[in-house]
Amino acid sequence: MTAHISVPDTTAPSPSEQDRDRSSRARFAPLANQTVIAGITVVAAVSSVLLPWLEVTNGPAMWSGVVLALLGLAATALIVCRPALLTVELLVPALDFVAIGLLRFGTGDARSVFLAAILLPLIWIAARPGRRHIVYPLAGTAVTFLLPIVLDPGDILASELVRLVFVLLVFAAVAGVTNELARQAALRLRTAQQLRRIAESEIGQAARVQRALLPGSDVGIPAEFTVRGVCLPARSVGGDFYDWFPTADGAAFTLGDVMGKGAGAGMIAAVVRSVMRTSVDAADPAESVAAASGALSTDTGDASTDQFTTCFHLRVGADGTARWADAGHGLNLLLRRAGGSEWLRSGDLPIGVDTAWTSTRTALLPGDVVVSVSDGVLDLFGGDVDALEAFRAFATAHPEPDDLVTGIGALGDDVEHDDDVTVLAVRYDGR
Template sequence: MTSTAGSTATPRTWTVTAREDTGPIALVGLRASWAPLAKQSVVAALVVAAAVTSTLTPWLPVTDAPRMWTGVALALGGLLVAAVMARWPGAARAELVVPAIDFIAIGLLRYGTGDTRSVFLAVVVLPVIWMAASPGRRHVLYPLLGTCATLLLPYVLEPTEPRPSELVRLAFAVVVYGATAAVTNELARQADVRLSTAQRRRRVAEGEIDRAALVQQSLLPASTEGLPPELHALGVCIPARTVGGDFYDWFPTPDGAAFTLGDVMGKGVGAGMIAAAVRSLVRSTVDEPDAATAVRRAAAGLATGTSDVESAQFTTCFHVRIDRDGHARWVDAGHGLSLLRRADGAVRSLRSGHLPIGVGTSWSSETTDLEPGDVVVSVSDGVLDLFGGDLDALDRFEAWVAERSHPQQLVDGITELAHRGEHPDDVTVLCIAYRP
């Protein structure tokens, strides 16, 4: 989100980048279409490994090789069906056909590798979990029926009367796998409820953040209409997040105009709320000639009686009041990132030893007389990140400012640097040119 305001009466423009739900949804859909293939790959690999191991290992019996390899073929057929679903996501609606095939494939594998003596029945737990993880209580019944089909398939292929002990064993196996299906289904249901709740809360939070961003943008000056013709202002604010803690402002005063740039410690909605409060308190001093009065009133308005240092709720601020004749009274509340660029290219720092709002207790103004062509430039510390972010960043920034005489060049240049890549902190610039 970028906000700019210029030195003409042209309304400010900003861009609010909407969240693209298409990308994440498309990604989730892509993953869902590939999920059956991933699951079936595991089942097919185990069935093939079981058949090959039984064939090559003498202590694992093969009682019916054709049926065993038929089971392998069915598992590989299920893999082919899953691959089709991955290629055409619309076919994934019939996903449960694949684990249904697996129940038969595992039943044939079990029958061909010793029937009741087969060691491979445990593979059936995979399609059981696969089906039971789908929403709906009916998906507890489906794997239960599938398990029954796997266990009773030998009696269909070779009708015999099972022994009582065999019936008890089969019944116990059905109960165990049925319980597995029930537990899996319930866990999946609870996870789905938690996910839906989290998504709903996220949508609400995103809506609140978007509204907060629009409110914050509405607080930035729309144009320079009302400012004296001797003063030309230009500003830009590029938050690192949707809502930032930086702000700039200007408004006419009885003798000229007042200009402010503030940087609230932190980011997000909380910082944006404090920025809005500081801006309003500073504006309430429109009739006060002393720039320091605005900072003192902002500090008094934000005082909570607790330690703002501990809560990290403090604001650095540069506030300047410039008369029509170029006489400027300014106060620097722990900001230290304001420059005066003279018309001849000389650069001077407008800095004092005062502490930020929320930390300091007293501030006093300093005076400077502007000459025609002079430009006051104030930036947030996020701008220094664009110049390396190290100890020499301020020197590089001052040299960069010295090469540009017009506020438009300064603002456009910093905007271009900010848009070249991600910036970890808010980037804000305020330029005031004195051109009588």
């Protein structure tokens, strides 16, 4: 006469796993950035050679820029293979400023149409935290503009110097805005991560409390009964629950299914369970259901809520006399030891929809088994119109509470389910 309880602790990825994921993305980010820059540089050079309306003013300089960009690509590939080299990552975009300067010089200098490529390494550096990463790309931009003057120190036009100053001012603004946006994004990310850790901690605590509320043993249950139960929540906290406790003349058994999932449904499940237990002296199970409804009612006295609970509450005396109330649940099956089965269901509505319920009397013979399941169990049997009969066939083939609960628990472990899976099986063994 032992209780079989299985409640997995399905939690979100641990902070260490999240840190590893972020670290992996950080490793590959330089390679992605440099692939774009190298690709644009190659396309620019090839286009300048093939398209007649683009000019090549210095072929060696242009192809030297392409080679430098490809060397940067090789360097980022090496960084990916050896994460310790991430500390020198910024040397790659620094090399790109030179590469773009050579590309600009080789494709028309001030007339080059490829100058906009300088924004790529600029944003790469400016997006990193720290105000110093605004200064670094400006130095690189100056290198890109001054490189043609160094390679061809002819007459330096005043317009070129004005162009350099204006471009530096514009790119300084771009770098500043990029750096600030990156800083704010990082701040929001840290805040979100902190809130997530707090929420995960609270949900973890709620899951532990919910597991503690499920009966851990059948101590106190009369020897006339064998009871088994299993609960497999779809999330850390579920809306299903089962319970049993001794009464004056026998024992009471409950299975409830709160609409929805998560912490909110778990809180309602805890309230319904607690009220059911406090009504231990109520001879009529319908009174217990009504008490649970009253505990969930609003200040206006209206028990209707946006979230309802289906519930099956069974009280069995030591002589086998069973009284039960079904609040819109309907997934309760009586397996007769002599053969055959029948559904224990009524036309009453769930808690939160109705305010009155009725109880039904059923006589149990030694060996009869009452099994109640949540609707998540039907998903394990296909979830279609035939699932109900498939479950009945399974229960009929496994009438022993141990086999029945263990079998459905194994299905719940093997089959992915989006709803909570809960089973309660009670056998009346008689005196």
